[in-house]
Structures are given as structure tokens and as C-alpha cells.
Amino acid sequence: MTPPSSGSLSPTGDSTQPTPRSPAVLPAVTRGATAEENSGTAVRAVQGREGGPELRTDTSHRQREHALEGQVPPGQSHRPDAIAAERAASTASELPRHPSPAPPRNSTSGQGTNAQPRPPRRSLVRRIKERWRRRWLDLACRWRPLSGLHCLISGELSREAQAMLRGRQRHLMQLEEAGGEAVLFQLRRNTHRLEKGLIMRPRRPQFALDYIAETVASFEQSVADATGGKEVSPGQQDDCQTLRWARDVLGDYFRVVRRDAMLDGLFDRYDAARQRFDDSLHTSSEAHALTPYRRDLQPLGVSIDDFERLAWRRRSVRWYQQRPVPREVIDRAIRIAGLSPSACNRQPFQFRVYDDPALVQRIGAIPGGTAGFAENFPGLVVLVGQMQAFPLGRDRHVIYIDASLAAMSFQYALELQGVGSCCINWPDVESRERQMAEAIGLAGHERVVMLISFGYPDPDGMVPCSSKKPLHSIRSYNQR
Ligand SMILES: Cc1cc2nc3c(=O)[nH]c(=O)nc-3n(C[C@H](O)[C@H](O)[C@H](O)COP(=O)(O)O)c2cc1C
Incomplete structure (x- = not known):
């Protein structure tokens, strides 16, 4: 694999992905601050950092992550000094000499004075409520019947149970x-x-x-x-x-x-x-019996390096070109997604694809996590789980697992066809569930697992670095 020249590296550590360079594109991106794991409360800034300087740092950051892991981003030299040189080169060529100063610590606007603002005071009633809520939580999680009572009173699981x-x-x-x-x-x-x-x-x-x-x-x-x-x-x-x-x-x-x-x-x-x-059937004989067989174990021609490069390349893309993705491309990705593992091979999910602009706009606006960028989706998938596949409550999680495994393959398959995508959270919020049921005609036994926006990436749109956890924090062997 030929190491790319350091100057052409994008924030993903990928040599070919377009790298946003001009600060002129930044305001469009800054708009995209969005609520993700949202029910309107947990707000996560997807973008909105003040541009280039941090991006360049992210490039080297990703390389540093690899170096810390003892790994090397595919397509780059294995020598740590090469990584350091890469980092220095990109820093030297693209970082401004004097990054803009950080806003004063206690300023929320970024333009504040040095006056120390007082912490907001919570009302007495609110503090008492919070304390009781905390006490109740301590109790409810200790004793299972109380956990059940909590769910009954709060109704937290009622829609899913239904x-x-x-x-x-x-x-x-x-x-x-x-x-x-x-x-x-x-x-x-x-x-x-x-x-x-x-x-x-x-x-x-x-x-x-x-x-x-x-x-x-x-x-x-x-x-x-x-x-x-x-x-x-x-x-x-x-x-x-x-x-x-x-x-x-x-x-x-x-x-x-x-x-x-x-x-x-x-x-x-x-x-x-x-x-x-x-x-x-029209066809009297078929070429292959659909029965157990021995797998072809010849090398595939797709190396682990190829796959790792794909994984680095895929990022959640939120800014798209305003042109449709051909249905053959989408269908191919869904056919590949359909090859994913699923419990007892039931495949209890459906990819409901929307490419009609009016429908995409309507549906894309329902989940809160799309605020600020829903308007530019060329296409949208609503991934729907089919609870009618199961006679037993013990299998109630399978729709989420199976659909999510398929979602990952779908995204990789899109990526390999040049199409970007982004998962969109589907929080269990009654009003939104009602809107979605009406918009796409959901039956009572069908559950939305997630949405996925897709489209050809806008070369001027940035992606968050979304730093990943190091290996040791997500992996253990023989833990007891
Ligand atoms: C189940 C799920 C829900 C997500 N929901 C949202 C969302 O509502 N809005 C959004 O902008 N991104 C959403 N994302 C994208 C994540 O923010 C993103 O995957 C994460 O930050 C890692 O970045 P990466 O996908 O570029 O690696 C979601 C991802 C997943 C897997």
C-alpha cells in the first residue's frame, strides 16, 4: 500500500476523501449543531467548532490514536516517526500560526467579560423533587417488583410492551x-x-x-x-x-x-x-439446492486493510449533494444488508426507503436528532422491526439487534458506492411515534428501530472526528 502524501490527508486519515479547506464553508456547517440522543433534552453538538485549526489537529489526533493502539491507519507508513512527521507536516502547512484564543472560561457567548457568573439557582421545589426522584430510583432498582411498579407508573416501557x-x-x-x-x-x-x-x-x-x-x-x-x-x-x-x-x-x-x-x-x-x-413455478429445475454446503475458502481478494480503510472512510455524513441516489444503488445496498446474520434467520425488519422529496422532508423532520440538517436529505430509510415475528416476549430485543446488524452492512455498502449516510436516533417519545405511524402507516406491532439518511456527500460538508475508544477499553479476554 502506498502511503499518501501527508498534505492530502483528510480528517478521516483518508487520502482521497475531500478535505474542507476554506473557512468560507464553515458557517454552513456551524448551523448543524443538532440534538441527537434526543427527546429534546440531550443536545450534542455535532459541529460548530470554530473551523480549520481543530480539524487539522483531528487529523493528527486520529493518527495518534492509531499509534497509541500500535495500529496504523491503512494506507500509511507503519513507522511512528512517519506518523509524527505526517502530523508535523499537516500542522505546519495547514494550521494557522496563531490559533484564535479560546473564549473566556465562564462566558457562554464566547464574548464575555471576566466577571464570574453565579451558578443558576434551582428552586426549592425542584430540588426536593430531584431528591425524591433519586431516592425512588435507588429503591426501585434494588427490588424487582418496585422496578416493575416504576415502569407501570412512568409508562416508560408501555409502548414497547404493547x-x-x-x-x-x-x-x-x-x-x-x-x-x-x-x-x-x-x-x-x-x-x-x-x-x-x-x-x-x-x-x-x-x-x-x-x-x-x-x-x-x-x-x-x-x-x-x-x-x-x-x-x-x-x-x-x-x-x-x-x-x-x-x-x-x-x-x-x-x-x-x-x-x-x-x-x-x-x-x-x-x-x-x-x-x-x-x-x-415456471422454472422446473434450479441450479443450486438451497441446502447446507461447504464454503468456498479461497482468498476473497478483499484484504483486512481494504476493510479497515472502508471502516475509516465511513463516517456519519450529514451534508449531501442535492441529487437523487439511483434506486439500483440503494437496492444493491439493501440486498447486501439482507445477507447479515439474524436470529434464527427470521430477518424481522424492513427497509422502508423514501426518496420522494416531500415525504423525505416530512419524515426527516419527525426525529429530533435531525435539527439543522434534515432539509438537505436526498433520501431516508426508516428501519422498521416486525414484532409479529415472535411468539415469545423473551425475543423482544431481536428486532433491534437484527435490524442494526443489517443497518451496518447497508451503510458500508452505500459507502462503497460513493454514498454517505447517517443513522438517526429514534427515541421512544409518544408524540413522535404517533407522527411516524401516521406518516409511514405503521401497524401496532411494528417498531421503528432507527432512521438512516443517505445521499452523495457534499464535498464542502465536514464530518465530526468522532474519536473512537481505544481497543483496551472496549475489549477484554476471559473477564470474570
Ligand atoms: C443508533 C444511532 C443513532 C444516531 N442518531 C443520530 C442522530 O439522531 N443525529 C445525528 O446527527 N447522528 C446520529 N447518529 C450518528 C452518531 O452521532 C455517530 O455514529 C457517532 O457520533 C460516531 O460517528 P461516526 O458514525 O462518524 O463514526 C446516530 C448513530 C447511531 C448508531
């Missing part, structure tokens, strides 16, 4: 009525379990006995739902992917399992449904 219960109710109702997406969710989960049984070492002669009848019933039902006894048109073929997977895995299962009378009966039912399904 969505979870609605999801569960919908799931069970659809299973009872043998129709709807819950059957497909169940089929996906069980097909996944069968595949795990198939790859088990050593494989047991009989397995999945406690759920194979349920799986065959879901397969029969899903075939009936999908085909209705008719042919599946080529346009619908993609929707049958779950059925293809289940068909092939069930086929493998019945081939290898030691059959008894019960399994023979289930095989006959499976085979009849399979026949119906195959007859309804």
Missing part, C-alpha cells in the same frame, strides 16, 4: 388461522433449525422430532397461500424464496433422517405440497 404483545397476538392468531406472515416466520425459523440439525457433527439419525410436524404444516400452508393452486408468475418468483429454501431443506431432511411411521406420513404430506409448489 407493540410486543400486539406482535405476539398477531403471530399466534395467524398461526391459529393458518395464514399470514407469521406462518412464514415460523417456517423460516424451523427451516433454519433443520439446517442446524443437518450440519450437526455427528448428525443424529433422528432429529427435529418436536417441530417437524409443525414445519411440514407451515410449508403446506405457505405453498397454499403463495400459489392458491395457480401458477406463480415470474414477478412473484422472488417472493417464493423462503418456500424454495424450505422445500430443499425438508427434502434433505427426509432423505437423511431415519424414518418411522410418523415421519413417513409427514414425508407424504411434504411431497404432495412440494409437487404443487414445483408445478406452480
Whole structure:
């Protein structure tokens, strides 16, 4: 890898990313101070530092972080002295000789006098309230029934609990009525379990006995739902992917399992449904069976350096060019996101993409964390979790985990296509939830996980340095 010349380094430590140089661009960025983890209270200044001098320092700061970690930003020399030289060079060439003085310490406006302002006085009532709140918190976190009482009184978890219960109710109702997406969710989960049984070492002669009848019933039902006894048109073929997977895995299962009378009966039912399904498809044979396989272990041609460079390059981009991102680009990124791991391969989320400017404006303004920059979003994703995928409350967190894993891949896939993005927090605030439900037509069992803005980065827009924690503070081995 060729080290880039120090002068061309951007704040991300990336040699090709455009580096904002002119102070003339700064006022636009300073506007972007935004509320992030917000319910309107926790305000985090995303930008608004007074420009260039700090940016240059950030460049060297990132290199210093690498040096401290014993790591080297990809594309740069491994020698610490090279990092220091890089830093000195960029400092010498781009830092003003006399950085503007820091504002007086006690000044909020940055133009204050040396007079010591008095700390704001809280009213007596407020202080008493705060003290009680603190006492109650100490108590409530010590004893679980009191924690429950706290949630009941505060209503803090009520919307989430309701969505979870609605999801569960919908799931069970659809299973009872043998129709709807819950059957497909169940089929996906069980097909996944069968595949795990198939790859088990050593494989047991009989397995999945406690759920194979349920799986065959879901397969029969899903075939009936999908085909209705008719042919599946080529346009619908993609929707049958779950059925293809289940068909092939069930086929493998019945081939290898030691059959008894019960399994023979289930095989006959499976085979009849399979026949119906195959007859309804236009293609009679498919190239690959969707069953367990040995991975190709040939080197990929994508090195860890490549990946690290990508990770350094991706930053939360908040300023975009005013031109649309082609849908092929977005869809490709979502297809890649869809390859992410998910619990029992259920994939209980949807990327709802908005590229209609009026809708983007409306939806982008709902979360508070977009204040100051929502107006320039060319596109927006609302990542929605589907609680109806789960019959049990214990899995209530899975939508957030699965959707977030997919979100990360989505952002990397966008980045590799030249498209910047930024996650947007979705705080659990009733009024905003109502607005969002109305704006995008959310059902009661669906939960917003986060929003993601995207677009081609404005070369004049800056990104925060967003320094990362050092390795030792996020990693431990064998901790007990
Ligand atoms: C779940 C989540 C919510 C976020 N919400 C917001 C937000 O509301 N507004 C915003 O400007 N940035 C938001 N961000 C972006 C973070 O500020 C950003 O990821 C973080 O500062 C690290 O910077 P980086 O993404 O450039 O590495 C969010 C990020 C995540 C993962």
C-alpha cells in the first residue's frame, strides 16, 4: 500500500476523501449543531467548532490514536516517526500560526467579560423533587417488583410492551388461522433449525422430532397461500424464496433422517405440497439446492486493510449533494444488508426507503436528532422491526439487534458506492411515534428501530472526528 502524501490527508486519515479547506464553508456547517440522543433534552453538538485549526489537529489526533493502539491507519507508513512527521507536516502547512484564543472560561457567548457568573439557582421545589426522584430510583432498582411498579407508573416501557404483545397476538392468531406472515416466520425459523440439525457433527439419525410436524404444516400452508393452486408468475418468483429454501431443506431432511411411521406420513404430506409448489413455478429445475454446503475458502481478494480503510472512510455524513441516489444503488445496498446474520434467520425488519422529496422532508423532520440538517436529505430509510415475528416476549430485543446488524452492512455498502449516510436516533417519545405511524402507516406491532439518511456527500460538508475508544477499553479476554 502506498502511503499518501501527508498534505492530502483528510480528517478521516483518508487520502482521497475531500478535505474542507476554506473557512468560507464553515458557517454552513456551524448551523448543524443538532440534538441527537434526543427527546429534546440531550443536545450534542455535532459541529460548530470554530473551523480549520481543530480539524487539522483531528487529523493528527486520529493518527495518534492509531499509534497509541500500535495500529496504523491503512494506507500509511507503519513507522511512528512517519506518523509524527505526517502530523508535523499537516500542522505546519495547514494550521494557522496563531490559533484564535479560546473564549473566556465562564462566558457562554464566547464574548464575555471576566466577571464570574453565579451558578443558576434551582428552586426549592425542584430540588426536593430531584431528591425524591433519586431516592425512588435507588429503591426501585434494588427490588424487582418496585422496578416493575416504576415502569407501570412512568409508562416508560408501555409502548414497547404493547407493540410486543400486539406482535405476539398477531403471530399466534395467524398461526391459529393458518395464514399470514407469521406462518412464514415460523417456517423460516424451523427451516433454519433443520439446517442446524443437518450440519450437526455427528448428525443424529433422528432429529427435529418436536417441530417437524409443525414445519411440514407451515410449508403446506405457505405453498397454499403463495400459489392458491395457480401458477406463480415470474414477478412473484422472488417472493417464493423462503418456500424454495424450505422445500430443499425438508427434502434433505427426509432423505437423511431415519424414518418411522410418523415421519413417513409427514414425508407424504411434504411431497404432495412440494409437487404443487414445483408445478406452480415456471422454472422446473434450479441450479443450486438451497441446502447446507461447504464454503468456498479461497482468498476473497478483499484484504483486512481494504476493510479497515472502508471502516475509516465511513463516517456519519450529514451534508449531501442535492441529487437523487439511483434506486439500483440503494437496492444493491439493501440486498447486501439482507445477507447479515439474524436470529434464527427470521430477518424481522424492513427497509422502508423514501426518496420522494416531500415525504423525505416530512419524515426527516419527525426525529429530533435531525435539527439543522434534515432539509438537505436526498433520501431516508426508516428501519422498521416486525414484532409479529415472535411468539415469545423473551425475543423482544431481536428486532433491534437484527435490524442494526443489517443497518451496518447497508451503510458500508452505500459507502462503497460513493454514498454517505447517517443513522438517526429514534427515541421512544409518544408524540413522535404517533407522527411516524401516521406518516409511514405503521401497524401496532411494528417498531421503528432507527432512521438512516443517505445521499452523495457534499464535498464542502465536514464530518465530526468522532474519536473512537481505544481497543483496551472496549475489549477484554476471559473477564470474570
Ligand atoms: C443508533 C444511532 C443513532 C444516531 N442518531 C443520530 C442522530 O439522531 N443525529 C445525528 O446527527 N447522528 C446520529 N447518529 C450518528 C452518531 O452521532 C455517530 O455514529 C457517532 O457520533 C460516531 O460517528 P461516526 O458514525 O462518524 O463514526 C446516530 C448513530 C447511531 C448508531
